[in-house]
Amino acid sequence: TIGQRVFSGVQPTGNLHLGNYLGAIQRFVGLQDQYECIYCVVDMHAITVPQKPQELTRQIREVTAAFLACGVDPRRHIVFNQSQVSGHAELAWVFNCVARMGWLNRMTQFKEKAGKDRENASVGLFTYPDLMAADILVYRATHVPVGEDQKQHMELTRDIAQKFNNDFAESIARNGFGETYFPLAEPLIQGPARRVMSLRDGAKKMSKSDPSDYSRINLSDGPDAIAQKVRKAKTDAEPLPSEEAGLANRPEADNLVGIYAALSGRAKADVLSEFGGSQFSIFKTALVDLSVAHLGPIGSEMQRLVADGHYIDSVLVDGANRARVLADQTMRDVKDILGF
Ligand code: ADP
Numbered sequence: 001t002i003g004q005r006v007f008s009g010v011q012p013t014g015n016l017h018l019g020n021y022l023g024a025i026q027r028f029v030g031l032q033d034q035y036e037c038i039y040c041v042v043d044m045h046a047i048t049v050p051q052k053p054q055e056l057t058r059q060i061r062e063v064t065a066a067f068l069a070c071g072v073d074p075r076r077h078i079v080f081n082q083s084q085v086s087g088h089a090e091l092a093w094v095f096n097c098v099a100r101m102g103w104l105n106r107m108t109q110f111k112e113k114a115g116k117d118r119e120n121a122s123v124g125l126f127t128y129p130d131l132m133a134a135d136i137l138v139y140r141a142t143h144v145p146v147g148e149d150q151k152q153h154m155e156l157t158r159d160i161a162q163k164f165n166n167d168f169a170e171s172i173a174r175n176g177f178g179e180t181y182f183p184l185a186e187p188l189i190q191g192p193a194r195r196v197m198s199l200r201d202g203a204k205k206m207s208k209s210d211p212s213d214y215s216r217i218n219l220s221d222g223p224d225a226i227a228q229k230v231r232k233a234k235t236d237a238e239p240l241p242s243e244e245a246g247l248a249n250r251p252e253a254d255n256l257v258g259i260y261a262a263l264s265g266r267a268k269a270d271v272l273s274e275f276g277g278s279q280f281s282i283f284k285t286a287l288v289d290l291s292v293a294h295l296g297p298i299g300s301e302m303q304r305l306v307a308d309g310h311y312i313d314s315v316l317v318d319g320a321n322r323a324r325v326l327a328d329q330t331m332r333d334v335k336d337i338l339g340f
């Protein structure tokens with residue numbers, strides 16, 4: 001039988017930001033007591049768009065440092081980078097043959113990332129969700145903490161698992177795996193910051209690739225940068241409402257209250273009961289203090305870890321060795337099921 005196992009990944013593609021932290025990495029930490037966790041730097045996803053090799057090396061270390069600085073424990077759990085475990089690519093090929101063109105054609109992230117020049121997008125960018133399904137299912141993970149932007153890819157992962165289980169039901173049973181081989185992995189999309197928005201535009205998600213540095217708070221930002229970005233964050237002219245319903249149609253206010261709630265571990269309603277009726281200037285000052293107190297130690301620990309590259313590299317080698325044992329077993333099973 002399949003145990004309760006968590007898998008999630010972060011791309012080494014640039015500035016890690018508050019959205020990555022609140023939507024994903026912070027939540028990785030909280031799952032460690034309940035689940036066996038596998039946290040991955042998904043470097044093969046990164047090359048779906050052009051990367052400079054030396055930059056990529058640096059960013060793989062930086063994302064690893066972020067996992068550790070935020071409190072992921074690489075002794076109790078597995079931390080590694082995707083390219084070091086060949087089962088991800090092998091299973092992705094199998095899933096390329098399970099997923100249907102029509103399913104991938106519906107993926108909104110491809111449409112956003114490819115933009116108007118679809119003819120010139122890499123094939124990897126198109127099949128990205130199949131690799132993501134392989135990342136999760138090569139460990140037969142049951143739970144996946146992600147931000148809301150990954151909801152559609154998680155549905156595809158479940159569709160792929162289900163089609164594989166159905167198409168090969170007879171062989172799965174004959175090989176002694178029972179009725180199904182892959183679990184239907186559940187996304188864990190929770191909390192007040194499941195979709196952190198840009199600080200400059202309440203209609204866009206906070207993103208690594210936004211050209212405006214004022215749109216996001218980076219995990220590496222110092223106190224001055226954090227303070228400037230929060231003070232410049234777009235708001236409307238009304239004071240804060242005293243109840244959550246008052247945040248409807250006020251996306252910028254909703255976003256800042258959500259960030260405050262997530263950083264302080266409180267509900268939005270609770271934050272509003274404290275700040276309802278206040279001007280944004282007051283609330284922003286409190287948000288700066290909270291952000292600096294929370295992110296400051298993470299940023300400096302990341303710096304310390306990145307400076308000692310050997311430690312990070314040893315964590316990744318050890319993690320890959322442990323991940324490989326699990327992935328290799330799945331690939332042996334899958335090959336038996338396929339008749340290879
Ligand atoms: P990005 O989308 O910034 O390029 P990734 O694709 O590597 O980053 O995503 C890493 C994790 O961070 C995923 O779980 C994703 O859902 C989450 N995430 C990314 N942006 C946000 C956001 N603005 N709010 C909440 N979670 C986010």
Ligand code: NA
Binds near residue numbers: 149
């Ligand atoms: Na993303």
